[in-house]
Amino acid sequence: MRFTNTRELEKYRHELVNRPDVYRRLWVCGGPGCLAAGGLNVLKALREEAKWYGLSGNISFKVDLSGCQGLCDRGPLVAAEPWGYLYQKVRPEDAHDIIEETMINGRVVERLSPGQNHRKGYDLNFFRRQTRHLMGRMAHMNPESLDDYIKHYGYHALGYALARLTPADVSGRVEASSLRGRGGGGFPAGRKWKACRQAPGEIKYVLANGDEGDPGAFMNRSLMEGDPHSIIEGMILGAYAIGASQGFIYVRHEYPLSVARLNNALDLARERGLLGRDILGSGFDFDIEVVEGGGAFVCGESTALMNSIEGRAGAPRVKYVRSTERGLWDSPTLLQNVETWANVPHIILQGPGWFKGIGSENNYGTKIFSLVGDVRNSGLVEMPLGSTIRSFVMDVGGGPQPGRKVKAVQSGGPSGGCLPRSCLDLPVDFDHLAEAGAMMGSGGLIVMDDLTCMVDVARYFTKFLVGESCGKCAPCREALPRMLKVLEDLCGGRAEKGDTDRLIRWSEMLSKTALCGLGQSAANPVLSTIKYFEDEYREHEEQHFCRAGRCAGLYEPFIDTERCVGCGACIRVCPCGAVKRSGLKPQGINQNTCIACGACLKACHFRAAVARPRG
Amino acid sequence: MLNCQSHLDLVEGLIDGQAVEVARDTTILAAVRLLNRSVPTLCHHEGLPGDGNCRLCLVEINGRMVTSCMYPLRENGFVVETDNEDIRRARAFVLEMLVDRCPSSPRLMALAAEYGVTPEERFKGDDDLCIRCGRCVRACEINGTAAIGFAGRGAERSVTGPFFTAPDDCIGCLACAAVCPTGKIVFSEKHGRRSIWGREFEMVRCCECGRPYATPGQLSRPEFAANEICAQCRRRLMAADMKRSFTEY
Numbered sequence: 001m002r003f004t005n006t007r008e009l010e011k012y013r014h015e016l017v018n019r020p021d022v023y024r025r026l027w028v029c030g031g032p033g034c035l036a037a038g039g040l041n042v043l044k045a046l047r048e049e050a051k052w053y054g055l056s057g058n059i060s061f062k063v064d065l066s067g068c069q070g071l072c073d074r075g076p077l078v079a080a081e082p083w084g085y086l087y088q089k090v091r092p093e094d095a096h097d098i099i100e101e102t103m104i105n106g107r108v109v110e111r112l113s114p115g116q117n118h119r120k121g122y123d124l125n126f127f128r129r130q131t132r133h134l135m136g137r138m139a140h141m142n143p144e145s146l147d148d149y150i151k152h153y154g155y156h157a158l159g160y161a162l163a164r165l166t167p168a169d170v171s172g173r174v175e176a177s178s179l180r181g182r183g184g185g186g187f188p189a190g191r192k193w194k195a196c197r198q199a200p201g202e203i204k205y206v207l208a209n210g211d212e213g214d215p216g217a218f219m220n221r222s223l224m225e226g227d228p229h230s231i232i233e234g235m236i237l238g239a240y241a242i243g244a245s246q247g248f249i250y251v252r253h254e255y256p257l258s259v260a261r262l263n264n265a266l267d268l269a270r271e272r273g274l275l276g277r278d279i280l281g282s283g284f285d286f287d288i289e290v291v292e293g294g295g296a297f298v299c300g301e302s303t304a305l306m307n308s309i310e311g312r313a314g315a316p317r318v319k320y321v322r323s324t325e326r327g328l329w330d331s332p333t334l335l336q337n338v339e340t341w342a343n344v345p346h347i348i349l350q351g352p353g354w355f356k357g358i359g360s361e362n363n364y365g366t367k368i369f370s371l372v373g374d375v376r377n378s379g380l381v382e383m384p385l386g387s388t389i390r391s392f393v394m395d396v397g398g399g400p401q402p403g404r405k406v407k408a409v410q411s412g413g414p415s416g417g418c419l420p421r422s423c424l425d426l427p428v429d430f431d432h433l434a435e436a437g438a439m440m441g442s443g444g445l446i447v448m449d450d451l452t453c454m455v456d457v458a459r460y461f462t463k464f465l466v467g468e469s470c471g472k473c474a475p476c477r478e479a480l481p482r483m484l485k486v487l488e489d490l491c492g493g494r495a496e497k498g499d500t501d502r503l504i505r506w507s508e509m510l511s512k513t514a515l516c517g518l519g520q521s522a523a524n525p526v527l528s529t530i531k532y533f534e535d536e537y538r539e540h541e542e543q544h545f546c547r548a549g550r551c552a553g554l555y556e557p558f559i560d561t562e563r564c565v566g567c568g569a570c571i572r573v574c575p576c577g578a579v580k581r582s583g584l585k586p587q588g589i590n591q592n593t594c595i596a597c598g599a600c601l602k603a604c605h606f607r608a609a610v611a612r613p614r615g
Numbered sequence: 616m617l618n619c620q621s622h623l624d625l626v627e628g629l630i631d632g633q634a635v636e637v638a639r640d641t642t643i644l645a646a647v648r649l650l651n652r653s654v655p656t657l658c659h660h661e662g663l664p665g666d667g668n669c670r671l672c673l674v675e676i677n678g679r680m681v682t683s684c685m686y687p688l689r690e691n692g693f694v695v696e697t698d699n700e701d702i703r704r705a706r707a708f709v710l711e712m713l714v715d716r717c718p719s720s721p722r723l724m725a726l727a728a729e730y731g732v733t734p735e736e737r738f739k740g741d742d743d744l745c746i747r748c749g750r751c752v753r754a755c756e757i758n759g760t761a762a763i764g765f766a767g768r769g770a771e772r773s774v775t776g777p778f779f780t781a782p783d784d785c786i787g788c789l790a791c792a793a794v795c796p797t798g799k800i801v802f803s804e805k806h807g808r809r810s811i812w813g814r815e816f817e818m819v820r821c822c823e824c825g826r827p828y829a830t831p832g833q834l835s836r837p838e839f840a841a842n843e844i845c846a847q848c849r850r851r852l853m854a855a856d857m858k859r860s861f862t863e864y
Binding site for chain 2: 298
């Protein structure tokens with residue numbers, strides 16, 4: 001059935017909501033983390049078990065796949081409605097208990113919902129401290145169902161805009177909301193919309209950037225896989241505002257599920273007259289195509305992305321004229337990150353005032369972060385902009401692993417920077433992060449504890465960037481491998497005098513001379529680690545010592561008998577029996593047998609096993 | 616004031632303190648060259664579309680560092696500086712990165728010497744004349760052949776035929792060799808045969824002097840189509856024609 005006007009859409013939603021609905025429901029998380037951990041097997045087992053109990057086909061019971069629920073490292077997750085139980089690390093063998101205990105008897109399966117003595121998922125600190133406008137509905141929605149999306153007021157912003165707003169109004173609302181691009185730079189979206197709307201040109205394009213390539217980041221992926229319609233709705237609104245008739249969603253090739261779900265969503269929307277010709281009977285035509293990327297990190301850069309869509313190699317082009325004026329095929333182009341697009345329907349429907357009520361000055365709204373690394377709860381976290389790093393790491397993330405201390409937080413992916421412990425109270429927003437030498441990026445937050453060597457971190461990111469540099473411009477192509485060589489020399493004890501200064505000089509020049517944004521920020525990992533952890537660089541350079549005990553050969557483990565409580569953890573983990581002991585109490589380390597693997601440092605919860613300079 | 620009246624739509628500003636007026640969308644480099652000032656370039660070539668990849672022609676406009684070969688002057692009141700401490704440092708950095716890889720290019724070494732840069736033993740790569748400026752690729756593309764292109768990425772980027780083979784589409788026109796700034800692209804012409812990019816072409820002989828002068832592929836192009844004689848003979852015959860027409864009257 002095609003909707004021919006907005007009223008029909010609203011009436012349909014009304015019907016959906018009032019339709020006798022499934023009462024008991026199991027949501028198996030369909031996010032990338034849970035699927036990788038075997039979510040589909042759990043789904044299958046639950047369905048089979050339900051069949052065995054004669055529950056399937058029963059109107060009052062359903063097992064469904066949802067979008068990402070967020071607590072990714074406890075996956076596969078299963079949420080039970082209406083009770084709100086959240087089962088973690090569910091295996092197919094647990095299906096029997098879940099069906100019998102919860103679905104039939106309504107009781108919680110305690111062994112599957114550990115932590116804080118909480119029975120309900122939303123009571124966990126991880127969820128309680130978040131503001132989940134974008135992700136909240138994902139957990140209660142089948143990403144492959146249009147009805148589920150409509151039930152959550154899906155396409156209502158579009159209906160409202162087409163029926164009651166002019167294109168200028170739509171663009172004006174986005175501008176009034178002060179929404180900033182979620183892709184990293186934080187460019188005001190409203191200004192882009194306005195520029196593109198006013199740019200002369202018959203043909204205009206709307207693009208969504210879903211080429212998420214940062215190591216440790218998966219928020220765009222979850223959005224595309226969990227709530228594809230919100231991106232599509234945002235894009236239609238954008239197209240309406242600027243007068244475009246064709247849109248592209250650029251998704252990286254490594255996300256086949258995102259491509260499949262987006263295509264499925266596009267088909268469903270087209271069937272219902274929400275996309276294609278004469279959208280909702282308004283006479284406005286617009287269609288979207290999904291383009292799969294060529295698998296290069298640099299394709300996330302706007303001009304490289306356009307090159308790639310045009311069918312060329314994905315290398316950036318020199319851009320002194322904005323894409324809003326001359327972008328894809330030299331036409332005015334509105335390119336936004338998928339998360340920016342997903343924010344648009346909310347802004348149109350609830351108004352810029354509502355949006356400005358969230359977040360901090362000039363950084364309004366929420367942002368999805370992928371919180372990973374050395375914290376107890378890792379996963380996707382949606383927080384208002386301007387929340388402190390501490391609230392991410394300590395409140396939502398649950399703090400570092402027992403016995404460890406937070407040393408640094410890396411924000412913004414490979415182009416971002418590492419912030420030290422002293423920056424824990426820094427608000428996470430575009431301006432503060434940039435000022436501190438990091439950046440928001442697409443929203444990766446990697447927490448690192450005291451066993452992390454910052455030189456090694458810089459080496460890791462630089463290595464990633466060496467592999468991903470497109471090689472078009474001389475500074476990025478030639479300087480990054482050299483910087484990597486120096487960093488490898490530092491980590492391998494082959495450093496020469498002046499290497500730290502050399503890195504500083506090169507990094508600063510690289511930022512100034514590189515062609516594209518990625519090249520200009522490619523030195524950020526090195527620059528920010530040197531800025532906050534220069535001591536460590538100097539130790540590597542001058543004393544060939546790694547205080548974190550990470551760089552093999554640059555330290556020897558040592559047991560501080562004063563601090564040691566004699567738990568014997570180091571003795572148990574040592575692979576070569578190098579820990580000398582009397583009884584259970586370690587006495588020291590036999591440096592001749594020790595291979596400096598660092599296992600004892602990691603195992604010690606009392607910081608008694610530490611690294612010290614060799615010899 | 617230097618005036619370039621080729622276009623009615625003009626913008627004005629300062630280049631190194633000198634007032635200039637140029638057609639809108641003129642690049643900074645073109646404007647600077649109008650003033651007979653020089654900015655070092657490697658990837659730029661007058662006859663080719665700009666690419667801005669060597670980053671050597673950096674200048675400052677209104678305090679911001681940009682590549683002069685690509686930046687269009689569009690607004691009045693621009694202030695361009697083509698030489699100062701910052702710019703020299705940036706150019707020296709770019710050269711420092713390039714010379715380690717290609718120390719045997721005389722052009723590069725001359726520029727490096729001008730900016731006080733010397734190659735370092737520690738970072739020496741395989742000595743390679745190619746600086747990946749892509750002039751050859753652009754030349755090949757705009758003359759319609761598009762036989763060679765870039766392959767690989769990052770430090771592995773290199774110019775090659777498809778799949779690292781001898782390019783089937785090459786017509787042996789030598790445009791790539793003509794625009795190469797370092798002399799990396801070599802070719803040979805011997806006994807009426809020309810070889811380049813691993814391909815060998817039997818050359819067509821001039822029906823006037825009998826010297827081999829072009830490849831069949833070149834002659835199949837419309838702009839060459841009517842030519843059966845080499846350039847020298849054409850010039851000689853034309854000169855003779857003119858001489859005759861002058862002497863007859």
